[in-house]
Amino acid sequence: MTLAETALQMHNITIDFPGVRALDNAQFAMDTGRVHALIGANGAGKSTLMKVLSGAYSHYTGEILLDGQPVDIRSPQKSKGLGIQIVYQEVDTALIPYLTVGENIMLNHMVNEMGRKQLIRYSAIHQQAKKLLDRLNIQVSSRSLVSSLTLAEKQMVLIARAISTDCRFLILDEPTAPLSMTETERLFDIVRQLRDNNVGVIFISHRLQELFEICDDITVMRNGRFISQNNISEVTINDIVEKMLGKQLDEQFPVIDREIHQTIFEVEHLCDDEKVEDVTFHVHAGEVIGLAGLVGAGKTEICKALFGQANHVRGKVKLHGKPLNIRTPHQAVKSGLALVPEERRKEGILVDENVRTNLTAANLGSFVRVLSFLDFKKEKEASHKVVKDLDVKTPSIETKLAYLSGGNQQKIAIGKWLIADADVYIFDEPTKGVDVGSKKDIFTLILELAKRGKAIIYASSELAEIIGITDRTYLIYDGKVVKEVETRKTTEEELLFYSTGGRDS
Amino acid sequence: MSANLDSSNQPSSPKGSKVSFDFFQFLYKYGTILTIIVLIIVFSIANPSFLQWSNVENILRSISIVTIIAVGLTISLSVNGFDLSIGSVASLANAVVISMFVWYSQNTFVAIISALLAAALVGLLNSFLIVKMKIPDMLLTLAMMFVIQGVALTYTRSATISPNMIMPDGSYSEGTISKVFSLLGQAPYIIIIMFVVVIIAHIFLTYTKHGRYMYVIGGNEEAARLSGIPVNKYKVLAYVLSALLAALGGIILASRVMQAEINAGSDYLMDAVAAAFIGLSVMGAGKPNAFGTFVGAVLIGILANGLVMMSVPYYAMDIVKGGVFALALAITYYKMK
Numbered sequence: 070m071t072l073a074e075t076a077l078q079m080h081n082i083t084i085d086f087p088g089v090r091a092l093d094n095a096q097f098a099m100d101t102g103r104v105h106a107l108i109g110a111n112g113a114g115k116s117t118l119m120k121v122l123s124g125a126y127s128h129y130t131g132e133i134l135l136d137g138q139p140v141d142i143r144s145p146q147k148s149k150g151l152g153i154q155i156v157y158q159e160v161d162t163a164l165i166p167y168l169t170v171g172e173n174i175m176l177n178h179m180v181n182e183m184g185r186k187q188l189i190r191y192s193a194i195h196q197q198a199k200k201l202l203d204r205l206n207i208q209v210s211s212r213s214l215v216s217s218l219t220l221a222e223k224q225m226v227l228i229a230r231a232i233s234t235d236c237r238f239l240i241l242d243e244p245t246a247p248l249s250m251t252e253t254e255r256l257f258d259i260v261r262q263l264r265d266n267n268v269g270v271i272f273i274s275h276r277l278q279e280l281f282e283i284c285d286d287i288t289v290m291r292n293g294r295f296i297s298q299n300n301i302s303e304v305t306i307n308d309i310v311e312k313m314l315g316k317q318l319d320e321q322f323p324v325i326d327r328e329i330h331q332t333i334f335e336v337e338h339l340c341d342d343e344k345v346e347d348v349t350f351h352v353h354a355g356e357v358i359g360l361a362g363l364v365g366a367g368k369t370e371i372c373k374a375l376f377g378q379a380n381h382v383r384g385k386v387k388l389h390g391k392p393l394n395i396r397t398p399h400q401a402v403k404s405g406l407a408l409v410p411e412e413r414r415k416e417g418i419l420v421d422e423n424v425r426t427n428l429t430a431a432n433l434g435s436f437v438r439v440l441s442f443l444d445f446k447k448e449k450e451a452s453h454k455v456v457k458d459l460d461v462k463t464p465s466i467e468t469k470l471a472y473l474s475g476g477n478q479q480k481i482a483i484g485k486w487l488i489a490d491a492d493v494y495i496f497d498e499p500t501k502g503v504d505v506g507s508k509k510d511i512f513t514l515i516l517e518l519a520k521r522g523k524a525i526i527y528a529s530s531e532l533a534e535i536i537g538i539t540d541r542t543y544l545i546y547d548g549k550v551v552k553e554v555e556t557r558k559t560t561e562e563e564l565l566f567y568s569t570g571g572r573d574s
Numbered sequence: 575m576s577a578n579l580d581s582s583n584q585p586s587s588p589k590g591s592k593v594s595f596d597f598f599q600f601l602y603k604y605g606t607i608l609t610i611i612v613l614i615i616v617f618s619i620a621n622p623s624f625l626q627w628s629n630v631e632n633i634l635r636s637i638s639i640v641t642i643i644a645v646g647l648t649i650s651l652s653v654n655g656f657d658l659s660i661g662s663v664a665s666l667a668n669a670v671v672i673s674m675f676v677w678y679s680q681n682t683f684v685a686i687i688s689a690l691l692a693a694a695l696v697g698l699l700n701s702f703l704i705v706k707m708k709i710p711d712m713l714l715t716l717a718m719m720f721v722i723q724g725v726a727l728t729y730t731r732s733a734t735i736s737p738n739m740i741m742p743d744g745s746y747s748e749g750t751i752s753k754v755f756s757l758l759g760q761a762p763y764i765i766i767i768m769f770v771v772v773i774i775a776h777i778f779l780t781y782t783k784h785g786r787y788m789y790v791i792g793g794n795e796e797a798a799r800l801s802g803i804p805v806n807k808y809k810v811l812a813y814v815l816s817a818l819l820a821a822l823g824g825i826i827l828a829s830r831v832m833q834a835e836i837n838a839g840s841d842y843l844m845d846a847v848a849a850a851f852i853g854l855s856v857m858g859a860g861k862p863n864a865f866g867t868f869v870g871a872v873l874i875g876i877l878a879n880g881l882v883m884m885s886v887p888y889y890a891m892d893i894v895k896g897g898v899f900a901l902a903l904a905i906t907y908y909k910m911k
Contacts, residue, residue: 378800402802416800419793421860430790431801433783441783485801 075101075136075237077269082121082131091117092129096295097288101237101269104260106280106301108273109290110313110504115273118290119240123155124148149177152237158246160223164215171198171211174230201229205259221252228259238269245274246502249364250569257283275502277306291315310505321505322537323513327520329540330354334493334524336375339384344370344548348384352493352524357515359535359556360528362545362568368528369411370548372497375526376401376408388492402431407491409483411498413475417482420471424463425452427470427481432489455484460510476507483514494518495526500534512538532564544568598908603858605905606866609898610873617880624883635761637875638768639664639823639830643839644846644853644867645775646819650711651850651862652779653812654792658715659700660820660846662722663693664839667824669726672735672751672834679749686755690821696722697817701810723837736833751832759830767826771819775864788812789861848899849874855906873898 079097083090092114099105109115121129127143134140135151142148157163164173172179175194183189198211207225215223224244231239241260245253260270260283272284280287281301289296289312296312332351339348344367352358360368374382377395386393388405395401401408410416419427429436429448436448452466459480463473470478479499486494496515500508515538519525529535535542536556544552544567552567601608618624643660650657667689674685700718704711731742739747757763779785791798791805799805824839831838852873853859853866877898881891 376800397804398799399802399804408800410800412796415794416796419790419797422790422793426786426790430786430798430803433786437783442781443783443786489802 074267075269076134077101077238078132078134078137079118079122080132080134082118082129082133084117084121084126084129091293092121093293094131094295095290095293096298097122098298099238099269099271099286102264102267103285104264104270104272104283106272106274106284106287107290108275108277108280108287108309108313109296110506113290113313114293115290116242117293119155119242119271119273122148122238123153123240149234152235153240154231154234154236154238155240156224156227156231156242156244158243160220160227163227164223166216167214169195169212169214170202170209170218170226171195173215173226174198174201174211174233176230177234197233198229201233205229205232205262207259219252220247221249221255224248224256225259228263232263232268236268238271239263240271240273242273243275243502244272245276245279247364252364253279275504277309280309281306289313313504314506321509321512322534323509323516325513325516325520327355327516329356330522333389334526335385335387337385337387339371339374339382339386341370341374341379341383342381343379345374345379345382346548348545348548348550350543350550350553352526354522354524355519356541357519357525357527357539359539359542360526360545361532361535361542361564362528362530364530366530366545366568367548368530368545369497371545372408372410372495372526372528375495376406378408402489402491405492406495407431407486407489407493408495409479409486409497409499411501413479413482413501418470418478420478421469423469424456424461424466424473424481425449428452428455428466428485428488431485435488451488455487458487459484459514474504474507476503476510479503479507479511480514483511487514487518491523493524493526495528497528498530499527500529500531530568532561532568535564536561546570598905599858601905602855602908606852606856606869606873606902609902610869610876613873613876613880617876617883620880621883624880629879629883631761631765633872633875633879634765634768636879637871638764639827640842640845640849640874641768641868641871642771642826643820643823643842644849644871645771645864646816646823647846647850648853648862648864648867649775649779649788649819650812650816652785652788652792653809654795655704655711655809655812656715657700657813657816657820658712658843659696659718659722660816660823661840661843662719662726663696663817663820664824664827664842665837666696666722666726666729666839667693667821668828668838669730669735669834671755671825671828672832673730675751675755676735676737676739676747676749677741682752682755685752686825689825690818693817693821693824694814697814698810700817701813704813705806705809719843723840727836730834730836732836734833734835755829756832757829759826759828759832764826764830767822771822772864772868775819779864784808784811792861845871845874845895848895851906852899852902855902870902873902 077099082092082095084092095114095118097118107115120126122142124142124145124147132139133142140151171194175198179189195211202209202211205225205228207229209218209222215226244256248256263270274280284301286298287301287304288298289309291313330353333354334352337349340346348371350358360371362368370379373379375386377397377400386395393404395404414420425448429451436444438444449466456463456466461477461480463477470481483499499511503511515525527539539556542554542556543550544564546568623629643664647657647660670692671685671689674680674688700715703709703714737747737750741747779788787803787808790803791808795805823842827838828834849870850862850867852870854862856866856869859866874895877894878891881894
């Protein structure tokens with residue numbers, strides 16, 4: 070690896086997709102040996118710009134320069150050949166689960182650099198892979214199967230693969246979204262190490278705070294255009310958010326007057342076989358309670374146990390004072406519960422179905438006439454209403470969800486429960502992967518539900534959100550409730566203290 | 575967003591120019607129907623008697639059984655399942671219904687109900703093993719295909735059942751097949767039954783709550799479960815319906831040939847699979863649907879009939895059939911890319 074710096078410049082990049090100009094004279098410039106944040110709201114074009122850089126598109130216009138020399142990147146091979154590597158957010162799409170870590174890391178080598186050799190020398194493969202793993206200080210055996218790794222480890226394997234060949238620029242697309250705090254720290258160590266080895270790291274993330282921890286420079290994009298580039302020490306979070314949205318960010322958390330009524334939902338000594346241990350809490354009508362904790366603390370497991378989606382759930386659950394016996398999600402819905410799950414694409418929506426079908430899936434029973442025949446007119450009216458109320462950006466209610474942005478997909482995942490009209494709403498990380506603008510819409514929506522007298526359970530690892538939206542919060546650590554706090558009287562620091570395992574002495 | 579997006583529900587894939595996109599979209603939606611029209615024109619020019627009513631009736635009659643079985647498969651496909659046991663179930667129903675007449679001198683009602691009951695049992699067993707034992711559906715129904723084929727063979731002692739057959743004890747069987755039953759397999763009844771099945775299945779899948787739930791399950795099982803849909807119940811229903819329709823196909827086959835040959839239903843499996851998959855893209859449905867399946871069966875039927883008329887030897891028929899199937903799939907999946 071040479072230690073001379075390389076400068077990357079992208080000038081006037083424009084790319085059109087049918088009906089949409091995704092990039093409009095976008096600019097980007099950075100040097101190796103730096104960590105550069107690239108941010109923007111969903112749909113701002115940052116991923117598209119990086120795809121252009123990594124050769125995923127061939128029909129853009131504009132210029133890419135390396136050290137002042139124009140290069141013509143029109144294919145992934147070309148991009149990789151120039152030392153530009155990308156690690157996509159969906160790590161599983163890039164890994165072969167039933168091969169070993171070593172084979173996955175050395176995949177490029179095995180595919181491109183074997184030449185006329187026909188036989189693979191596994192000892193050499195593992196040796197080289199181990200060297201790369203050691204260099205990044207990753208504690209994974211090169212002989213273990215990729216299918217047995219955690220998500221964070223898979224990501225690290227991909228980074229190791231990226232630097233297995235000449236790597237001058239490494240693009241990380243939302244790498245921290247699925248990671249816990251410790252895992253994020255590990256990733257940052259690796260990123261710093263790469264930077265010190267004169268690699269230019271382009272870092273895309275929605276978590277603004279962490280950018281200040283790891284990045285040297287920051288470029289903001291909006292609507293496919295370049296907005297600004299700064300040294301990160303020159304800007305504040307508010308500046309960035311303003312630039313992302315193109316307007317002053319009025320209070321991120323809306324304030325809606327509402328009354329808190331009697332207790333309607335009670336959970337006592339909830340346990341499951343794996344994670345959840347003796348969880349007790351209650352929610353009043355009109356109240357938003359938080360289940361706060363780090364990634365992996367057991368929040369999702371509690372939500373699923375409540376919703377009948379776990380094995381051997383024990384404990385008492387009461388709604389309006391009546392005990393519920395929920396064994397399946399079907400019974401949960403019938404009893405008046407609604408769950409907006411964390412894994413939106415996997416569990417919350419039907420990407421190949423249209424907006425209308427998605428919105429009515431949870432409550433199709435109220436859109437039928439005799440003999441279960443569907444009332445399409447009523448279905449359409451209800452869908453139009455939700456789309457309008459939630460301000461979902463979609464060309465029509467017949468559009469497939471695959472074509473909507475993440476924030477709008479999330480609105481649909483929530484919207485279907487508005488139609489179903491439950492009593493208790495459980496939100497599991499509802500803002501994950503959602504841009505700042507849509508976040509506010511989602512908060513408003515949740516508070517509106519509370520105002521209508523619903524009980525809201527809000528599970529999140531984003532402590533700022535817990536502070537901003539809940540009335541009371543239960544801190545979850547290792548599957549247990551470790552503390553109950555009134556949100557007004559607490560701070561982010563206190564929440565963090567308890568959610569990292571701190572105890573009252 | 576520009577006006578462009580508003581006018582079309584499906585923004586195109588990023589690659590490719592506007593013109594080719596529209597062309598493939600058109601092919602995707604109407605390719606199968608277009609192919610049918612072209613085939614009809616070509617065959618009727620080659621042989622004017624192709625379009626005579628007697629031949630049209632011939633084609634419809636020849637596709638009836640395949641269509642009925644394929645509609646059953648379509649229902650299992652709609653929950654993202656795959657029922658490979660339908661051919662064997664048709665054989666079993668075929669054997670049971672004829673044996674009820676011939677061996678046990680039962681009336682039409684009992685004979686048909688027995689065959690349907692046997693099929694329903696298979697459907698329940700299939701769905702139990704898929705839903706509770708979590709065996710992947712294609713593998714399980716492949717296993718069941720062999721099991722049921724074996725059961726049918728064992729039941730018939732690997733012999734063709736027909737009236738006046740010699741029984742193991744040396745006597746002749748005394749039962750007869752009822753007159754009413756023999757009508758089922760003849761035109762126009764066989765064609766009417768086919769249309770009724772297609773129409774009811776289409777209405778069920780498209781216009782009722784239950785059909786919608788099945789598509790939702792097929793689209794994303796996890797999301798369906800978390801939406802409160804009783805996923806397992808609907809999967810059981812899908813496999814039972816699939817088996818029942820396969821049995822109906824077998825029963826009608828029995829009526830048409832008035833005897834139960836060995837493995838008579840197994841020939842229909844692959845044709846049914848082809849019809850259902852060709853049907854995926856018809857009119858741009860993009861998912862398993864009864865009407866599309868019918869169109870797929872028509873395509874196969876016209877092809878077979880026309881080629882016979884043009885004196886293509888029967889042994890070369892599979893080449894053409896497979897080729898058309900591959901072409902239809904190419905159009906479907908090229909678009910999905």
